[in-house]
Amino acid sequence: MKFGTLFAYWTQEWHGDYVMYARKVKQLGFDILELSAGDLLLMSDAQIAELRAVAKDLELSVSSNIGPPKDKNVASADPAIREEGIRFLTQIMRAMDKLDSRILAGVLYTCWPYEFIDLDKPAVWARGVESIKKLGKTAQDLGIDLCLEVVNRFETLVLNTAAEGVAFCRDVDLPCAKLLLDTFHMNIEEDNIAEAIRLSGNYLGHLHVGEGNRKLPGQGSLPWEEIGVALREIGYDKGVVMEPFVKMGGRVGEDIKVWRDLSGGADAEEMDTQITASLVYLKCAFTGV
Numbered sequence: 428m429k430f431g432t433l434f435a436y437w438t439q440e441w442h443g444d445y446v447m448y449a450r451k452v453k454q455l456g457f458d459i460l461e462l463s464a465g466d467l468l469l470m471s472d473a474q475i476a477e478l479r480a481v482a483k484d485l486e487l488s489v490s491s492n493i494g495p496p497k498d499k500n501v502a503s504a505d506p507a508i509r510e511e512g513i514r515f516l517t518q519i520m521r522a523m524d525k526l527d528s529r530i531l532a533g534v535l536y537t538c539w540p541y542e543f544i545d546l547d548k549p550a551v552w553a554r555g556v557e558s559i560k561k562l563g564k565t566a567q568d569l570g571i572d573l574c575l576e577v578v579n580r581f582e583t584l585v586l587n588t589a590a591e592g593v594a595f596c597r598d599v600d601l602p603c604a605k606l607l608l609d610t611f612h613m614n615i616e617e618d619n620i621a622e623a624i625r626l627s628g629n630y631l632g633h634l635h636v637g638e639g640n641r642k643l644p645g646q647g648s649l650p651w652e653e654i655g656v657a658l659r660e661i662g663y664d665k666g667v668v669m670e671p672f673v674k675m676g677g678r679v680g681e682d683i684k685v686w687r688d689l690s691g692g693a694d695a696e697e698m699d700t701q702i703t704a705s706l707v708y709l710k711c712a713f714t715g716v
């Protein structure tokens with residue numbers, strides 16, 4: 428297993444100086460930096476090349492995270508919006524290829540945040556499958572895994588459980604179509620988090636970790652040891668990426684609904700201390716050593 432974090436732990440906006448975050452997360456002991464995939468379209472080829480070189484030098488992997496906006500929803504009832512969504516995610520994959528980022532993670536099969544206007548689940552599902560199949564051709568050519576995130580009922584009506592995720596991947600039926608499970612969402616929807624991981628088996632392509640209130644792993648009540656046993660049982664050797672959201676404010680605070688300080692009033696130094704302690708705890712719980 429390789430351990431990483433989303434950069435947004437340190438900022439309240441979905442944008443960042445990724446060269447700086449690459450150095451920071453490596454120094455704190457991580458092997459993966461997760462960034463906002465949409466930002467790759469705002470970066471020049473030279474900026475992408477610089478980040479690639481820095482990450483390579485640090486022996487750091489980069490995963491790319493996206494919640495496509497509603498006007499780029501590949502499961503929209505409007506064919507023009509679906510097409511725009513496919514074009515958008517294809518451009519992102521081409522930029523990821525330049526960066527050598529091989530994991531595209533998120534609610535790729537529709538939009539995020541979901542608006543809950545189109546409530547015909549079978550129809551949204553079918554259009555999502557069709558679009559992911561199309562995107563899968565490019566993904567396969569580029570060696571990118573499409574890690575479809577299973578999220579809770581307040582954020583999508585399509586994939587709420589690992590079982591639904593596996594069924595969706597089977598419908599897509601391409602080796603690059605994988606699942607992204609997230610312990611924060613699983614805590615709301617799954618009967619048993621460890622069982623859901625076992626059920627996902629080889630479909631699991633990426634894992635997000637956070638407590639039930641999105642604090643750092645080890646600061647809440649999720650069963651990390653049990654989750655670690657399940658990951659080892661399925662032979663999971665891919666990314667384990669923290670997605671902690673503990674500070675109020677900005678677009679991140681609004682989208683994630685952070686309405687109180689969950690950091691204990693931590694200053695910059697204390698934020699680094701807390702995430703380092705969480706990494707040490709999580710590595711121990713997941714690798715069993």
Ligand code: MN
Nearest residue numbers: 576609635670
């Ligand atoms: Mn997540």
